[in-house]
Amino acid sequence: MQPDIDFIKEMKEAGGDTLKKCFQCATCSVVCPLSTDKNPFPRQQMLFAQWGLKDKLLGDPSVLLCHQCGDCTAYCPRGARPGDVMGAIRASAYRHYGWPSFLADLASKGQNLPILLAIPMVTVFIMWMISGSHVPEAKDFLDIGYSQFFGHWDFKLLPKTTFFIDFFMIPTAALSVFAAVRGVMAMWKKMSENAGVTETFSKPSPVQFVKEFLWPSVVEIVRHDRFKKCEANQDRVQGHQPLMWAFIALLFVTAYSFFAQDFLGQFIEGMHGPMSMWNPVKWVANVAAAALIFGVYKLWRNRSRMEAEGCAQNTFYDWFLIWMIMAVGVTGLGAQLLRLVGSPSLGYLTYYLHLVSVMMLFLYMPYTKFAHLVYRTFALAFERYRDSAYVKG
Numbered sequence: 001m002q003p004d005i006d007f008i009k010e011m012k013e014a015g016g017d018t019l020k021k022c023f024q025c026a027t028c029s030v031v032c033p034l035s036t037d038k039n040p041f042p043r044q045q046m047l048f049a050q051w052g053l054k055d056k057l058l059g060d061p062s063v064l065l066c067h068q069c070g071d072c073t074a075y076c077p078r079g080a081r082p083g084d085v086m087g088a089i090r091a092s093a094y095r096h097y098g099w100p101s102f103l104a105d106l107a108s109k110g111q112n113l114p115i116l117l118a119i120p121m122v123t124v125f126i127m128w129m130i131s132g133s134h135v136p137e138a139k140d141f142l143d144i145g146y147s148q149f150f151g152h153w154d155f156k157l158l159p160k161t162t163f164f165i166d167f168f169m170i171p172t173a174a175l176s177v178f179a180a181v182r183g184v185m186a187m188w189k190k191m192s193e194n195a196g197v198t199e200t201f202s203k204p205s206p207v208q209f210v211k212e213f214l215w216p217s218v219v220e221i222v223r224h225d226r227f228k229k230c231e232a233n234q235d236r237v238q239g240h241q242p243l244m245w246a247f248i249a250l251l252f253v254t255a256y257s258f259f260a261q262d263f264l265g266q267f268i269e270g271m272h273g274p275m276s277m278w279n280p281v282k283w284v285a286n287v288a289a290a291a292l293i294f295g296v297y298k299l300w301r302n303r304s305r306m307e308a309e310g311c312a313q314n315t316f317y318d319w320f321l322i323w324m325i326m327a328v329g330v331t332g333l334g335a336q337l338l339r340l341v342g343s344p345s346l347g348y349l350t351y352y353l354h355l356v357s358v359m360m361l362f363l364y365m366p367y368t369k370f371a372h373l374v375y376r377t378f379a380l381a382f383e384r385y386r387d388s389a390y391v392k393g
Contacts, residue, residue: 003052007092011049014108015315016088022046022080028072033229034065042072042082049085058093059190061386064372064379066090067227069236073311084313090372091317097183097375098367107367110316120359124352127164141344145274146335146351162262165355172362179366180374187375191382195391202390209381212388217380239298242291243325249288256281274339286333293329296322321369327357 011019029035029043041062048056057063063086072082091108098104106112131151136144150164192198204212220226222244227237261275275282300322306312331354338347365371385391 004054005052007054008049008052010092010095011085011088014088014091014317015313016049016081016085017313018079018081019046019049019085019088021078022050022076022082022085023078025077027075027077028082031071031075033071033226034062042066042086045089046080046082046085049089054092054096055190056194057089058096059187059192059194061191061379061383063089064093064187064376065226065383067236069227070306070311079310081311081313083311084315087315087317090375091315091369093187093375094183094367094369094371097186099179099182103179103364104367107320107364108317110320113316113320116360116364117356120356120363123168124355124359127168128352131164135344135348138342138344141339141347142342143274145339146347147274149348149351162258169359169362172359176362176365180371183366183371184374184378188378188382191379191386195386197386197391204385204390209385213381213384214377217377217384220380221377236299236302239295239302241295243295243299246288246292246295246329249284250292253281253285253288286336289329289333292325293333296325296329300326317369320364324357324361324364324368324370328354328361331357 008019024043024047026040026043028046029040032041035041035043039062045057045060045063048060066083066086068083068087070083073084076082095104095108098107106115128150133149133151136148147161150161224237224241227240257275260281275285303312303318303322307314312318331350335347335351335354338350361370366374
């Protein structure tokens with residue numbers, strides 16, 4: 001075993017500054033619904049953290065499956081806050097597996113917030129400037145909405161706004177997906193090494209992997225089966241579920257809008273432009289936006305309460321994602337309302353901030369708390385694979 005002093009410092013900076021208070025009483029493992037006889041979670045992980053065993057922790061699926069519900073922290077007699085320590089380990093994991101490393105390092109510290117904001121703000125503003133755009137008159141704004149936000153260039157296959165949005169959003173999303181895939185592959189390799197799963201073990205085919213391990217993991221996450229076992233912090237479930245469904249619904253709305261308005265709109269008169277308020281998809285969009293704001297508000301209030309009660313540490317890692325999601329919801333709904341009341345100047349500013357917040361959410365996904373969307377899913381799939389007949393024989 002090789003202790004990593006820098007890793008201990010990194011965990012402390014990420015919110016795990018209480019890890020040295022743990023004296024291995026095992027109270028956390030008694031109350032944690034994830035703990036088993038063979039896996040005394042998080043007692044074992046707290047010991048590894050104190051020793052600075054980076055490789056063991058970064059390749060431990062249990063750390064990524066922890067929901068940070070607060071049960072262990074609420075019952076800890078020493079104030080070691082195991083939940084915060086597990087969160088700090090996950091933050092370190094996302095930074096360790098992140099690519100490119102400079103973005104992962106950038107997104108890990110609050111002092112870098114001006115740069116994190118500047119990257120998307122400058123990108124969107126430059127695209128707006130070179131597109132030759134202008135703010136329309138109030139009488140035109142209700143009809144055209146934001147379909148001419150990026151100027152009046154005429155493109156054969158893509159409308160004006162969509163071309164410029166795609167120009168920076170698609171590469172941003174592609175980088176995010178590539179970084180996440182690369183990170184998951186590195187994490188899977190590390191978990192396999194720690195679990196003793198070598199190349200000699202049989203492997204499922206891609207179809208078998210999805211059917212037997214990945215899809216059941218997705219279903220369990222959607223239903224929040226393990227999350228609902230947590231006792232001390234049920235408010236997080238009430239905020240997390242509507243937030244999850246809101247993202248799923250908004251993904252559907254975005255796909256529909258791209259196909260129906262941005263693609264078909266080039267060939268069918270009247271399809272391009274603001275979606276009718278009577279369109280059922282518009283209803284889905286508005287309900288999803290309201291659910292997103294409600295969900296993140298519940299998480300915001302819950303996090304503030306936990307910090308006020310001394311049950312959680314105030315960290316940039318936890319708040320950055322909350323700020324970004326709230327910004328996406330408020331600016332998106334705000335842009336619609338400002339169009340309906342005919343306020344182009346404020347509407348354009350709000351829409352600009354909406355594009356900035358969406359780009360931030362995409363760009364920093366693999367390096368922030370949002371990365372748990374990917375890493376937790378595959379950690380759960382690995383747990384199923386590790387305990388399957390493929391490994392156990």
